[in-house]
Amino acid sequence: MYVIxxxxxxxxVEKLTDLDKLYLALADVEMESxxxxxxxxxxxxxxxxxxxxxxxxxxxxxxxxxxxxLKEEIGNKDFDFGQLxxxxxxxxxxxxF
Numbered sequence: 184m185y186v187i188x189x190x191x192x193x194x195x196v197e198k199l200t201d202l203d204k205l206y207l208a209l210a211d212v213e214m215e216s217x218x219x220x221x222x223x224x225x226x227x228x229x230x231x232x233x234x235x236x237x238x239x240x241x242x243x244x245x246x247x248x249x250x251x252x253l254k255e256e257i258g259n260k261d262f263d264f265g266q267l268x269x270x271x272x273x274x275x276x277x278x279x280f
Contacts, residue, residue, distance in 0.1 A: 201229035207267040212256040
């Protein structure tokens with residue numbers, strides 16, 4: 184089970200934390216399954232920390248090719264976090280927590 188930041192219903196974009204934005208960006212590129220690994224194993228807690236990360240993850244934690252793909256996918260996008268929050272809520276409503 185993944186740790187998911189607070190549900191984003193009717194959220195003002197200014198109130199989103201760095202973790203919220205990281206999760207939304209990962210969800211937008213369909214790589215949200217890496218959220219826990221990034222945050223808890225690699226101590227990456229924001230989009231800027233992800234983009235600035237130059238260390239190669241331990242293979243047990245995450246394949247370095249996956250990190251490269253993730254950084255490329257996220258680095259090439261401009262995110263509308265207001266829109267992404269609503270899309271993410273719709274996707275999450277399918278799951279029972």
